[in-house]
Amino acid sequence: MAVQRMDNVGIVVDDMDAAVAFFEELGMELEGRSQVEGLFADQCTGLDGVRCDIAMLRTPDGHGRLELSEYHNPTAISDGPRERPHNVLGTHRVMFAVDDLGDTVARLRPHGGELVGEIARFEDSYLLCYLRGPAGVIVGLAEELRPGA
Template identity: 85%
Template sequence: MAIQRMDNVGIVVEDMDAAIAFFVELGMELEGRAVVEGPVADQCTGLDGVRCDIAMVRTPDGHSRLELAKYRSPAVIGAGPRNRPHNVLGTHRVMFAVDDIEDTVARLRPHGAELVGEIARFEDSYLLCYLRGPAGIIVGLAEQLR
């Protein structure tokens, strides 16, 4: 038996509206918002009393989605450090292909984005960078050079 596709990547956020604004500015589309709670949510997460606001955003091509989640209950257990280096074990970034990396970084700065390093050129193929987005996650951007 094989997987069919990757459905989404989940990100827990503190400020749902700010996170949605960040990803919409990046170029994603808000697919919808909902509240998740009840026995199925408890069973799936292994938590008791789950009440969670979620928003689904998708890439313009419709192939990739992020599920943004803001937990109302149970209380979020301590946020990790926001400035973790890139080489920490575990999930550490989501990468997006963009058509103009410098414009994208400039548009995201008012939404709290900060470059982790700087925009780098990989041979004659790509411009690449990492920036911190909502809840301190690292978002990668890649512009293919033609």
């Protein structure tokens, strides 16, 4: 049996409202928020006494989804500094295609978005950058360049 689709990417955050605002500013649409707890949550996560808030956001095209989780029990664990470099094993990033990279970065700055490096140009194909988002997650942004840009 083959994979049908990638359903979502999950990110654990410590401030749900701020994280939702960040990704909404990026252009994602909030599908809903809920609290998860009970035996199924414990069984699925391998944790005891799970109680967390979740928010599901989707990309405007409807094909990509992001699930944010804020754990109240057990308390979320920080495995080190949030400002880890991009090449640390297990570090993840989420990449989004945007139509105006400079404008997107400017809109995310008031929501805590900080460039990891700088905006870079890959040949005549893309403008790319990584920035830190909620809970230190690295968010990649890519703007496809049109011929002659």
